[in-house]
Amino acid sequence: MDASLLTVQPAAPEPIYRQIVEQLRRLIAGGQLAAGDSLPSVRDVAGFHAINPMTVSRAYGIAESEGLLERQRGKGMVVAGTHKTTQAASHRLALLEPQLQALVRQTRELELPAEPVLRRLTKLLGE
Amino acid sequence: MNAVLREMEATTAPLSVSGLVHCYEGSNVLTGVDLTLEPGSVLGLIGRNGAGKSTLLRIMLGLLQPLAGEALVFGKPALKLDDAAKARIAYVPQQPEALAWLTAQQMLDFVGRFYPRWDAAFARRMLERWQIAPNKLLAKLSPGERQRVDLIRALASQPELLVLDEPAAALDPVARRELLREVALRAGESGTTVLFSTHIVSDLERVASEIAFLHQGKLLMRCSVDETKEHYARLWLPARMSAAAPAPALSRRRHDDGSLSLVVERDAHGQWPEAAKLPGARVDALGLEDLFVEIAE
Numbered sequence: 001m002d003a004s005l006l007t008v009q010p011a012a013p014e015p016i017y018r019q020i021v022e023q024l025r026r027l028i029a030g031g032q033l034a035a036g037d038s039l040p041s042v043r044d045v046a047g048f049h050a051i052n053p054m055t056v057s058r059a060y061g062i063a064e065s066e067g068l069l070e071r072q073r074g075k076g077m078v079v080a081g082t083h084k085t086t087q088a089a090s091h092r093l094a095l096l097e098p099q100l101q102a103l104v105r106q107t108r109e110l111e112l113p114a115e116p117v118l119r120r121l122t123k124l125l126g127e
Numbered sequence: 128m129n130a131v132l133r134e135m136e137a138t139t140a141p142l143s144v145s146g147l148v149h150c151y152e153g154s155n156v157l158t159g160v161d162l163t164l165e166p167g168s169v170l171g172l173i174g175r176n177g178a179g180k181s182t183l184l185r186i187m188l189g190l191l192q193p194l195a196g197e198a199l200v201f202g203k204p205a206l207k208l209d210d211a212a213k214a215r216i217a218y219v220p221q222q223p224e225a226l227a228w229l230t231a232q233q234m235l236d237f238v239g240r241f242y243p244r245w246d247a248a249f250a251r252r253m254l255e256r257w258q259i260a261p262n263k264l265l266a267k268l269s270p271g272e273r274q275r276v277d278l279i280r281a282l283a284s285q286p287e288l289l290v291l292d293e294p295a296a297a298l299d300p301v302a303r304r305e306l307l308r309e310v311a312l313r314a315g316e317s318g319t320t321v322l323f324s325t326h327i328v329s330d331l332e333r334v335a336s337e338i339a340f341l342h343q344g345k346l347l348m349r350c351s352v353d354e355t356k357e358h359y360a361r362l363w364l365p366a367r368m369s370a371a372a373p374a375p376a377l378s379r380r381r382h383d384d385g386s387l388s389l390v391v392e393r394d395a396h397g398q399w400p401e402a403a404k405l406p407g408a409r410v411d412a413l414g415l416e417d418l419f420v421e422i423a424e
Contacts, residue, residue, distance in 0.1 A: 052336055
């Protein structure tokens with residue numbers, strides 16, 4: 001994996017370390033990163049994005065404690081073994097929770113009933 | 128004995144000030160500022176133009192005597208630094224004026240002799256990269272070029288403490304990114320302590336581990352960048368609910384329609400104030416720039 005695969009938006013309300021963990025989670029859940037794939041070093045990520053290396057270390061540390069990554073001698077961080085990476089549907093669904101809640105909030109703000117929103121969503125998902 | 132000394136070195140704050148008060152011609156600039164930098168931290172100082180950022184930096188380094196208060200550099204009084212301490216520090220003012228009668232190359236060769244860890248190859252490389260004519264007199268360079276030369280001088284000395292006053296002002300986006308990269312990697316790998324003032328908040332969000340917010344002569348806020356983003360938000364209450372607004376808020380603004388915007392903080396359990404749960408209330412996450420604007424307005 002290359003450091004350029006990650007995107008960093010410093011001005012977003014979400015802290016950069018969380019942005020990185022979130023992207024790793026998605027890349028792994030979506031299969032773009034497979035078990036055993038090496039991650040770029042902390043220095044590479046920090047240098048490429050001009051961010052504080054401690055931010056990257058923190059993100060890697062969290063991803064490691066969540067079982068997404070593991071430290072391998074001589075290779076640095078790699079994507080953790082398959083039993084951990086093929087995640088249950090419930091786990092993948094949990095990743096959508098913030099977007100679903102935002103959708104609910106906006107539906108309420110627009111004073112829309114649930115029915116047409118669900119219909120539209122079903123149609124979009126079916127496509 | 129040596130081990131004890133080393134330990135003391137390691138735990139001495141590179142910069143520390145307490146009770147700073149200063150004023151210019153009767154108007155107060157600083158009205159009681161306390162600030163300590165931990166070794167290896169990158170502290171971004173934000174504040175509006177004229178908030179006293181440059182004054183604070185100059186006092187912290189002993190370049191200006193405050194009306195009251197104490198400033199320490201590596202644990203020693205800032206106004207009486209010896210040469211050994213000075214060799215560990217690099218400071219880039221907003222408008223460098225020193226040694227204007229030398230060319231960029233002559234100046235770098237000259238000051239390089241005073242620094243035990245001077246990196247001449249880095250200085251050469253950066254002059255080329257930032258497109259500075261090495262044989263032009265400093266006096267003939269534009270203010271932006273002058274500041275770039277001074278940034279090169281500061282970085283080439285490989286300081287333990289790097290203090291930059293509005294470094295972004297003189298740089299285009301590409302050079303700015305290069306500077307941030309240098310700052311970030313040096314802090315992370317060599318343990319360089321960095322203090323920089325800026326009003327370009329996104330620069331700070333990239334590399335700073337902490338921010339300090341200078342407003343009306345006082346430090347309003349001093350915390351880690353990540354925590355700041357996670358702990359503060361804007362709470363908006365419609366006019367009919369504005370009476371329910373929580374009393375402690377960092378800022379409070381009433382809009383023309385009677386609705387209220389407040390900057391609120393999570394409590395010890397990570398919860399927003401009760402009013403956030405009222406129907407019609409809204410909590411919006413804030414980037415640092417929005418937070419800055421909300422508070423400074």
